[in-house]
Amino acid sequence: MSTTLDTPHTIARPAPAPLSEAFAHTWFMTQRQLRAFLRQPAYLVITLVQPIIWLFLFGALFHKVVDLPGFGGGTDSYIDYLVPGVIVMNAVSANMWAGMGMLEEIERGTLNGLLVTPVRRMALLNANIVSQALSTAIQSLAIIGLGALAGADYAGGVTGLLVLVLVSSVLGCVFGALSNALGMVAGERETIIGINTFLLLPATFLSTAFMPSGLMPHWMTVVARFNPINWALAASRSAMTASPDWGSVLSHSAALVGLAAFAVWLSLRMFGVYRKSV
Amino acid sequence: MDRTDRTAATVPDPRPHAKADPDPGPDPRTRHARYAIETRDLRKTYRAKGNPDGVRALDGLDLTVAPGTVFGLLGPNGAGKSTTVKILTTLASADSGTAFVGGVDVARDPAAVRRMIGVVAQGSGADPVATGRENLVLHGRLYGLRGRDLARRADELLERLGLADAARRPVKTYSGGMLRRLDLALGLVHRPEVLFLDEPTTGLDPEGRAELWAEIARLADGDGMTILLTTHYLDEADRLAARLAIVDHGKVVAEGTPDGLKSELRGDAVHVELRVAAGPDAEERIRGALLGLDGIGDVTVAGVRVSARADSGAAAVPAVLAALDRAGEPAAAVTVARPSLDDVYLRYAGRRFGDADALATTALGGVR
Numbered sequence: 001m002s003t004t005l006d007t008p009h010t011i012a013r014p015a016p017a018p019l020s021e022a023f024a025h026t027w028f029m030t031q032r033q034l035r036a037f038l039r040q041p042a043y044l045v046i047t048l049v050q051p052i053i054w055l056f057l058f059g060a061l062f063h064k065v066v067d068l069p070g071f072g073g074g075t076d077s078y079i080d081y082l083v084p085g086v087i088v089m090n091a092v093s094a095n096m097w098a099g100m101g102m103l104e105e106i107e108r109g110t111l112n113g114l115l116v117t118p119v120r121r122m123a124l125l126n127a128n129i130v131s132q133a134l135s136t137a138i139q140s141l142a143i144i145g146l147g148a149l150a151g152a153d154y155a156g157g158v159t160g161l162l163v164l165v166l167v168s169s170v171l172g173c174v175f176g177a178l179s180n181a182l183g184m185v186a187g188e189r190e191t192i193i194g195i196n197t198f199l200l201l202p203a204t205f206l207s208t209a210f211m212p213s214g215l216m217p218h219w220m221t222v223v224a225r226f227n228p229i230n231w232a233l234a235a236s237r238s239a240m241t242a243s244p245d246w247g248s249v250l251s252h253s254a255a256l257v258g259l260a261a262f263a264v265w266l267s268l269r270m271f272g273v274y275r276k277s278v
Numbered sequence: 279m280d281r282t283d284r285t286a287a288t289v290p291d292p293r294p295h296a297k298a299d300p301d302p303g304p305d306p307r308t309r310h311a312r313y314a315i316e317t318r319d320l321r322k323t324y325r326a327k328g329n330p331d332g333v334r335a336l337d338g339l340d341l342t343v344a345p346g347t348v349f350g351l352l353g354p355n356g357a358g359k360s361t362t363v364k365i366l367t368t369l370a371s372a373d374s375g376t377a378f379v380g381g382v383d384v385a386r387d388p389a390a391v392r393r394m395i396g397v398v399a400q401g402s403g404a405d406p407v408a409t410g411r412e413n414l415v416l417h418g419r420l421y422g423l424r425g426r427d428l429a430r431r432a433d434e435l436l437e438r439l440g441l442a443d444a445a446r447r448p449v450k451t452y453s454g455g456m457l458r459r460l461d462l463a464l465g466l467v468h469r470p471e472v473l474f475l476d477e478p479t480t481g482l483d484p485e486g487r488a489e490l491w492a493e494i495a496r497l498a499d500g501d502g503m504t505i506l507l508t509t510h511y512l513d514e515a516d517r518l519a520a521r522l523a524i525v526d527h528g529k530v531v532a533e534g535t536p537d538g539l540k541s542e543l544r545g546d547a548v549h550v551e552l553r554v555a556a557g558p559d560a561e562e563r564i565r566g567a568l569l570g571l572d573g574i575g576d577v578t579v580a581g582v583r584v585s586a587r588a589d590s591g592a593a594a595v596p597a598v599l600a601a602l603d604r605a606g607e608p609a610a611a612v613t614v615a616r617p618s619l620d621d622v623y624l625r626y627a628g629r630r631f632g633d634a635d636a637l638a639t640t641a642l643g644g645v646r
Contacts, residue, residue: 028419036407039448113403113464116367117420118392277325278370 025120029127030134037135044139047094051143054086055079055150058210070214075241080155083147084164084236085209087140088229091168093200094139095132095176099183099192102128106184112278125268128180129173136172140165160240163249170256171232177263181270185277208233231255313378314472314504315343315366320375321528322361335361336372337528343506343521345471348498350519350536351508358528359508360400363476366506367397380471393421396465396473400480402457403464406450410441410460413449414467421468435463439493455486462493473497475507479514487514494518516540524626532626542625545573546591548598550584551611560607567605571597576625582610587625591615 037043063078065071075081105111114124144161148154154161182192204210206223207230213221224230235252238245320339323332336358343349351359364370365377368388377384379391397403404413414432423431436445439459444452449460458478465473475494479487495518498505509515515522516536523533532539556564561579568577573589574597584602588594591614602609 025420028416032405032408032416035412036405039407107401108406109399109401109403110405112369112399112401113397113461114420115369116392116395116397116399116403117417118389118422119420275369276371278364 022120025123026126029123030130033127033131051086051090072212072214079150079152083152087143087168088232089204091136091172092175095172096179096196098176099179102180102183132172132176133169136169137165140168155242156240163239164236167232167236170260174260174263177267181267184270184274228259313342314345317341317377320372322373345504346502347520348505348518350515350522351525352515352522353525357525359525363474394471396470398461398465398475398478400476402461404449404460409446411445417464418467439463472504545587545589547615548586548588548591549613550609552582553608553610555581563605564607567601
């Protein structure tokens with residue numbers, strides 16, 4: 001038997017340079033993810049229902065809290081105060097379900113279908129991060145528009161709003177990456193559902209999303225200091241005032257980026273665990 | 279052709295496996311391999327909840343597949359077929375043993391292996407939100423195909439697999455058969471040297487199955503691609519594979535051409551259901567009684583089920599029933615069937631892994 005395999009019929013090119021290939025693959029995978037987001041406009045609308053409720057109902061219900069002594073918050077309109085809170089909460093609640101998508105791709109076989117191709121392993125994770133950041137930014141912009149409809153006044157101008165969008169996207173990446181990490185090893189939807197429903201409201205209420213720290217019990221302000229949701233709020237609220245404290249904006253943003261790096265590292269590790277379990 | 283010789287020919291570099299080898303090695307397309315697929319002593323145990331020893335999926339699997347052939351891996355669920363495919367397609371790693379695809383060690387250079395292979399796994403690799411064509415184009419890009427070449431290739435495959443009309447519809451609207459054909463197209467887009475089909479027709483209706491069979495048969499005739507097909511349908515392996523290996527408990531228990539394997543199984547299978555389950559001593563009595571008959575072999579007894587091989591099933595039934603009556607184990611029902619996977623499996627796996635009694639009986643029953 002002397003047949004050889006020097007295939008005259010392979011038409012795939014030889015592997016291109018590693019870096020350009022990594023970028024190309026990240027782009028292909030990101031397109032794939034965003035397609036799912038854009039092809040389902042109903043999904044975007046549904047994700048905006050909650051923010052609308054918070055803005056218009058909660059905002060109307062609590063509009064008088066600004067009159068309470070100790071509110072501070074740098075504004076005399078509760079809607080002004082509420083918009084960053086709702087945007088940040090949306091960034092968390094929209095991305096904390098990313099792991100469900102991951103679980104579905106694992107169950108359906110789509111992930112393994114990609115893993116047997118030459119796709120860069122990193123490109124799969126990078127695409128998740130990029131698409132999560134982009135979809136969060138789109139949602140945040142939509143909520144900024146809704147906030148304006150509800151009468152919010154953005155004193156910090158475009159710069160402040162830009163910081164708000166960026167910071168909420170980074171926060172979205174944190175929760176998206178953590179959720180993906182969970183999805184890769186959880187094996188069951190119930191795990192993700194349980195953890196998410198358990199976490200979302202307490203994590204939001206233990207921040208200044210709806211109430212400034214001046215009106216919180218002392219212990220809450222202590223907990224909030226360690227809450228990454230609060231870091232995002234501190235950075236964006238400061239940037240959105242007429243005279244931002246850029247030191248605070250930068251330090252809180254830096255903390256968030258550091259946490260995002262950790263979350264991505266963790267999801268990379270869990271990706272390794274998943275691949276070992278195949 | 280002995281083993282060491284073969285090893286030297288396919289493994290130019292005898293270094294032991296490095297976990298991460300920064301050197302991608304020679305381009306696989308310039309490699310010469312005697313076998314398209316070769317595994318030696320593959321072992322893998324999966325961790326399992328509530329089972330400290332884990333589940334042994336592969337227990338020393340040896341396999342060689344010649345280039346340009348369709349090779350069938352036949353076995354029941356859990357035999358180790360899918361684990362073998364997962365290792366060969368770089369999804370999983372073996373605990374020990376070696377695996378080569380196109381002469382490339384899958385553990386040392388998985389990236390090179392991935393460029394050579396196409397995979398149709400049990401689950402669909404297609405993205406349900408994207409259209410069939412978008413899926414194909416994406417896969418093609420991952421293999422370095424671009425532009426007009428890629429567009430032409432995608433359209434050609436869609437046409438050939440009867441998906442041209444559905445090409446621009448989201449995959450989630452596809453029927454099971456269409457989805458499987460798209461999965462096949464995804465596996466073929468880069469013209470792989472080796473194509474893996476892991477139970478490709480499981481879950482398909484008869485029509486979808488027949489269509490896929492026709493397509494696989496056409497591929498096999500076509501361009502010299504090697505195809506590894508796993509299946510638990512005997513007729514599927516029979517129809518598509520030039521050679522096949524029967525896998526059981528993570529090992530190959532028999533290998534040959536479908537005709538060769540079947541010729542060893544000539545005759546019919548006679549299945550008897552007893553009125554009362556046979557006890558341990560009754561089992562021996564039943565075997566003795568049946569093996570005493572002319573043209574009866576391969577007797578196995580499990581509870582109420584007694585199976586035997588008969589040169590002529592219909593002719594053997596009266597004698598079998600009479601013999602069982604005499605042995606004091608009357609039958610409740612009897613069926614005669616052409617050899618099925620069960621029978622192939624019974625013969626090869628049973629002899630190898632069954633208890634010592636079965637082993638002795640089969641040896642005694644070597645009437646042919």
